[in-house]
Amino acid sequence: MKILIIEDEIRAVSQLQLVLKTCRFNYELLDIIDTVEDAVIWFEENESPDLVFMDIQLADGLSFEIFQNTTVDAPIIFTTAFDQYAIQAFKVNSVDYLLKPIQKDDLSKALDKFLKSNNSSKVNASVLKQLLSDLQIPSQREGMLVKSGKGFVQIKISDLLYYYSEDSITFGVTQSKRFIIEETLDELYSTLDQTKFFKINRGQIVAKSSVEKISPYFNHRVKLTIDNPRDQEFIVSRPKTSDFKNWMNK
Known part of the structure; x- marks a missing residue:
């Protein structure tokens, strides 16, 4: 067997x-x-x-x-x-x-x-x-607590351009700042409105509003040009490429 x-x-x-x-x-x-x-x-x-x-x-x-x-x-x-x-x-x-x-x-x-x-x-x-x-029923979450110095501040979900995970730490990026978020990427994604955010691979979530350009990439994937990328590359994983294109088209 x-x-x-x-x-x-x-x-x-x-x-x-x-x-x-x-x-x-x-x-x-x-x-x-x-x-x-x-x-x-x-x-x-x-x-x-x-x-x-x-x-x-x-x-x-x-x-x-x-x-x-x-x-x-x-x-x-x-x-x-x-x-x-x-x-x-x-x-x-x-x-x-x-x-x-x-x-x-x-x-x-x-x-x-x-x-x-x-x-x-x-x-x-x-x-x-x-x-x-x-x-994938959209969540109504509107804000989140993020680390700021020795304390926390609340930011609006609508201000986030993307999230990513690096060395087991989750970061959220706005137009002007990067914040540390005390949730795993999977935990975070389950609370987001998935008509507005998409988990493009195991380590990145992007907001639809932050996607400036979609370009072909090898192995049937696509590469994204994102607002304020901060040295990040945004490549949609192969199994998610079709769903991502459909999501962007809605």
């Missing part, structure tokens, strides 16, 4: 493999992928595995985005630490879903369901597309 693991947490990978061993499930591990971008490339360059264990929240976005950018002809067992994602993933015809930390009994039941399905259960891509849209 050839399996693929799509998971961005090393501990979660180790724990899954340990529980698979206790279930006496014989398998060949093809690869471990930790991002949406790398998963899209892997599926385009390799034959389909017999089964995929897929975490829902990856380093550069929701794993549902994989299905928007490539064809996945394999049964999926979703894994997640978040109940709301688990319930939604279950509704899109995956083989099953597992809540972290994964328990032996839950995994055994999921594997049994997979084997009884004759290995033929596939994810419904059209339902996933609607699900992804539902998960």
Whole structure:
């Protein structure tokens, strides 16, 4: 049985493999992928595995985005630490879903369901597309606290041109200043109005109003000219390029 693991947490990978061993499930591990971008490339360059264990929240976005950018002809067992994602993933015809930390009994039941399905259960891509849209309901957040000297000040979300992560620190940039933000990029993005902000890759979020020009870039990507770039390069990752263009066109 050839399996693929799509998971961005090393501990979660180790724990899954340990529980698979206790279930006496014989398998060949093809690869471990930790991002949406790398998963899209892997599926385009390799034959389909017999089964995929897929975490829902990856380093550069929701794993549902994989299905928007490539064809996945394999049964999926979703894994997640978040109940709301688990319930939604279950509704899109995956083989099953597992809540972290994964328990032996839950995994055994999921594997049994997979084997009884004759290995033929596939994810419904059209339902996933609607699900992804539902998960991106715009937030009404208007401001945020940022570090300023020894204290904090509040700035308007509308003043931010872009955000980026560097050395595990999140920064927000306005026309005149750069601020340190005490949130991870993923935590921050989940609170933003996603009709106005787009996470172009695992380390950058841009405001639509800050994009001055979009230029072709190698490997089917695009490069952005952004207002006040501060020595940053803005390159939209390949899996996100199509969605980014559609987003800019709205």
